[in-house]
Amino acid sequence: MELSGGRFLISFDIDGTLELGDPPGRITTEMVKRARDLGFLVGSCSDRSATSQKAIWERMNMEADFISLKHMLDDVKQRFDMHRYLHIGDRDLDQMFAEQAGFDFLWEHEAYTEPWLDWLNGAGGPIAGQP
Amino acid sequence: MFRTAVHPGLWEHKGKVAAVGVGHQGTARRWDGTAENSVGAWSIAACRKAIADAGVNPADIDGLVLDTTTTTGAHWPAGREIPMDVVAKFNQTDDPLDGIAKLSGEWIVKNMPELTNVKYIMTGPGCMSACIVVAAQAIGDGLCHTSLVLKSWHNLDGRYYQGGANAEPTISGPAKWTNPWAGPASLGTATQFQRYMYKYGKSHDLMAPFMQNSRHNGLLFPEGYWAQHRPEELPAEDYINARWVAKPANLFDNDIPIMASAAYLFTTAERARDLKQKPVYILNHASDNLKARGFGGFPTLEECETACENVGTRLFEGAGLKPDDLSFENMYDGFSLFHVFHLEGLRSHGIGKGDALDAFKGDISINGPFPISPSGGNVGSGRTRFWKHTDCIQQIQGRAGARQMKLPANVGVSGGPMPTGGNFTVWGSSPD
Numbered sequence A: 001m002e003l004s005g006g007r008f009l010i011s012f013d014i015d016g017t018l019e020l021g022d023p024p025g026r027i028t029t030e031m032v033k034r035a036r037d038l039g040f041l042v043g044s045c046s047d048r049s050a051t052s053q054k055a056i057w058e059r060m061n062m063e064a065d066f067i068s069l070k071h072m073l074d075d076v077k078q079r080f081d082m083h084r085y086l087h088i089g090d091r092d093l094d095q096m097f098a099e100q101a102g103f104d105f106l107w108e109h110e111a112y113t114e115p116w117l118d119w120l121n122g123a124g125g126p127i128a129g130q131p
Numbered sequence B: 001m002f003r004t005a006v007h008p009g010l011w012e013h014k015g016k017v018a019a020v021g022v023g024h025q026g027t028a029r030r031w032d033g034t035a036e037n038s039v040g041a042w043s044i045a046a047c048r049k050a051i052a053d054a055g056v057n058p059a060d061i062d063g064l065v066l067d068t069t070t071t072t073g074a075h076w077p078a079g080r081e082i083p084m085d086v087v088a089k090f091n092q093t094d095d096p097l098d099g100i101a102k103l104s105g106e107w108i109v110k111n112m113p114e115l116t117n118v119k120y121i122m123t124g125p126g127c128m129s130a131c132i133v134v135a136a137q138a139i140g141d142g143l144c145h146t147s148l149v150l151k152s153w154h155n156l157d158g159r160y161y162q163g164g165a166n167a168e169p170t171i172s173g174p175a176k177w178t179n180p181w182a183g184p185a186s187l188g189t190a191t192q193f194q195r196y197m198y199k200y201g202k203s204h205d206l207m208a209p210f211m212q213n214s215r216h217n218g219l220l221f222p223e224g225y226w227a228q229h230r231p232e233e234l235p236a237e238d239y240i241n242a243r244w245v246a247k248p249a250n251l252f253d254n255d256i257p258i259m260a261s262a263a264y265l266f267t268t269a270e271r272a273r274d275l276k277q278k279p280v281y282i283l284n285h286a287s288d289n290l291k292a293r294g295f296g297g298f299p300t301l302e303e304c305e306t307a308c309e310n311v312g313t314r315l316f317e318g319a320g321l322k323p324d325d326l327s328f329e330n331m332y333d334g335f336s337l338f339h340v341f342h343l344e345g346l347r348s349h350g351i352g353k354g355d356a357l358d359a360f361k362g363d364i365s366i367n368g369p370f371p372i373s374p375s376g377g378n379v380g381s382g383r384t385r386f387w388k389h390t391d392c393i394q395q396i397q398g399r400a401g402a403r404q405m406k407l408p409a410n411v412g413v414s415g416g417p418m419p420t421g422g423n424f425t426v427w428g429s430s431p432d
């Protein structure tokens, strides 16, 4: 699906980011579903094992477009040809791996207002939290 | 108190001290800030469970051995407000963090009014392994006759090992001599394991069967973290692909910090006969005191191997046993990589230097001829350093439930927390 403004991919860290994480973050399952329903590719990128990440998506009652280990985020970029890539997380490591992989990055506390929804209006400028 | 001579001789109290009762409380990943889930409350609960399990009259308890520290990496942050509403729910000592982020014997006695006759209170520094050794020797020496042996862990929100001196931009104080290159806590073990792989021509992925087995056993430990909160097996692929924390130590080689409390009831073999559970006899204990020669007190692989070999010699000689008398082993695993050194130091069932990773290819499960870490250890149940001891007691009592090993569990060994400087115990179904 081609969104207005391009093809977008969002990668969610789990612990401290998603509400099902431990500790829970402020990104709700509803937000993830909304992004998915609107045509974003969504998946998780976490230090949790693939087995553990799959279990989280089962609990969310969704199928992820991708599941990745945190240090393998660049593989996600290679797999999907998108206009924008975003990773959301709660640790310095999230920021580091996002930058290394060429993703935009949002802290969990910057992301729970769903700033990516603005992209649907063709807002091509920097997302919240980016220089 | 600690048996550190290379040839300390047969332990003078062999078979005269027994573990009878076991009590666990928890687990949780972090403290939720409530009084009922504080480390103090959980410690009381664990002690009461151990007392009930043993069927001992609390008034008969005259000893308490515990570790007064309840974390290695989640120290109360400087400046954080102490929740006085929680403090006020308990009988206090002069330290408001007592029962919240540390634990004194005084606090336990003040908050367990049924302990009317505790006269011997002693610290086992750093670990349940030390508490066990101290309690066993104290009972053997007649310093007390019936003792609670307690180890508790709190964990706070935020990152482990990231506070205190580790949060400072530079290293100062004594640590400037010992920690010059920074790095995570597992750096030392990773360095030793790197050398191990080079020396014996091995690779990190050979650890996978051990990790898989440990997590599987942990999932059979109803008191454990993974069984209670995240019942996930650890397939080899998940283990091998995990991010390096300090190569060659990956995320799973580093144990997950949790909150939990465990207490045991130890008494004399004579008194144990009248209690509710089958006595598990302490056949010997041994400790290591090797001082590393290297810069910063950082042991080399060879020093680790020497320490582990010395511990093996001490343990079996002092128990009057041979290495192959072991039915199973529960040596420490947090970090998982040094389980290899511990295991090889025992020289049991043909596993000598450089052999452990190949041994992991065989049947190391609870159904096999020589179960390796049937407790699952910290890998299987979270960072407490006590699952291995509980499992030794429960295996020999025949109360390990789904973890019960297939062959008779007659002699087990447990201990830690490091290849150099740890404390270790031989447990037996018979006092002889």
Ligand SMILES: [Mg+2]
Pocket: A013, A014, A015, A016, A017, A089, A090, A091
């Ligand atoms: Mg996170």
